[in-house]
Amino acid sequence: MINKLVEKIKKTKAPVVVGLDPMLSYIPEQIKQKSFAEFGETLEGAADAVWQFNKGIIDCVYDLLPAVKPQIAMYEQFGVEGLRAFQKTVDYCHKKDLVVIGDVKRGDIGSTSTAYAAGHLGKVAVGSSRLSVFDEDFATVNPYFGTDGIQPFLDVCKEEKKGIFILVKTSNPSSGEFQDRRIDGRPLYEYVGEKVAEWGGQLMGDTYSYVGAVVGATYPEVGKIMRKVMPKAYILVPGYGAQGGTAKDLVHYFNEDGLGAIVNSSRGIIAAYKQEQYAHFTAANYADASREAVLAMIRDLDSALQQSV
């Protein structure tokens, strides 16, 4: 799957992933009204609105992009019905040939990680059947448990040719509280990054590993260092746009081959119609606004990368 992701990034010339993190406040009134009229102001109604909203955006942007990244929390908050909308979103993105990065940030002790890995990336055994479940292409994983929490994901990735992105340095303001703690003079995230490189060494695709890392756009100096620590890891970069990361900050997350990083934007794309510069689209054409925002993001990154050569 990392090979497919790299191929699609080359083909679309877009090292960009759209975060499908729909909050109800992002969803235009006309969609919510229709869903609530059918299902009431219920979890089912909310889940339907989320799904309709996503579908509109996917239909309008899928040809521009290599990948999408649904954030499962935004679905899970609506319970079983919300998770059904997550499932429908993953399935629909696959139909559109998009690579799906499940932003699930799971992680637990070994036997439990095995269940998460099976449910999100692999297959579960039920009697004599082996069934796919959520079936994302990649999942994000929390490293706090160490190797035996990660190993089940590696095993499934090997079998299914799928991938993971391990949290190394997250984009939020207080990520430094634990991640930046210095151990013999070096921050914790560097040790995590070294493990990412080690784990990923066993699982190489053509040029990049099945095992990538998350490094936030909001800490560009960290990105520069981690690029060297994990040369074969694709870096998934959250925090561009709404959280404050700029394209100029991100050039060092890429390798000299122009690859090695994929930048996420969520709010900045899916709620673009709420920004002044895209307000002329109006809520009725929210997905067209998202398309314009994707095109602008691709141009922005391309321009920064060209200047850095």
Add this chain to the structure above:
Amino acid sequence: MINKLVEKIKKTKAPVVVGLDPMLSYIPEQIKQKSFAEFGETLEGAADAVWQFNKGIIDCVYDLLPAVKPQIAMYEQFGVEGLRAFQKTVDYCHKKDLVVIGDVKRGDIGSTSTAYAAGHLGKVAVGSSRLSVFDEDFATVNPYFGTDGIQPFLDVCKEEKKGIFILVKTSNPSSGEFQDRRIDGRPLYEYVGEKVAEWGGQLMGDTYSYVGAVVGATYPEVGKIMRKVMPKAYILVPGYGAQGGTAKDLVHYFNEDGLGAIVNSSRGIIAAYKQEQYAHFTAANYADASREAVLAMIRDLDSALQQSV
């Protein structure tokens, strides 16, 4: 909810939580056959078997216990249908007046943690409605993001009078890879424990905080230290029994009031009928075997605590 948990522990004289972590291999054939006959060897069939298995155990042990701890991964691996079984399990445990600790180990940046906190402990807004979703009483939370990943859980706990257990030192063999890394001579988990005490100071119940911690039974020396670092935090202790922790190891996880810790056993209870000592119950009476195993665990802990006085 921490007050209710403490009251129930006092009343049952059982600082014990049963982990409802059903793997299909634990479930007696007669239950699986019935579920598969009705729903096929499908995710729905697996989820039904899990739910029927849980119900049998809950009916047989609820009067002995203060709390249960369903591990969501074991349900999530069966997708939407599995999560419906999780929901049914939580609801049924509430009917039996059990405190429910959702072992979800969620954690993310602030806005995303807000969604997890709402979905698992709080309420979500849908139009003008505010709806409960999974509605556990406590949830386990991963600290890797620092304060702004935890704060949304604290906010919901305050509003709903619920609680969290933050991962400090996990029970698995490789937990030391990152958690034991030394920062100015002290391990990372101590820094996390200090933050648990700090976060919990804002949210005190009558004698213990709404904010507890997870410290594995497999590291008793750590338990002894962390008891002092976080005197007002309830410690949720996984790793007793099947993972190797013994009752004698655990006395220092408790305070002098005989409270302050609650010990989890999963496999050792729910799959008791597979152990030689309970094999006479046979698979048909698996839940009676679980009841015997709960009683034995309560005696084991009580005896160790009496000897330590």
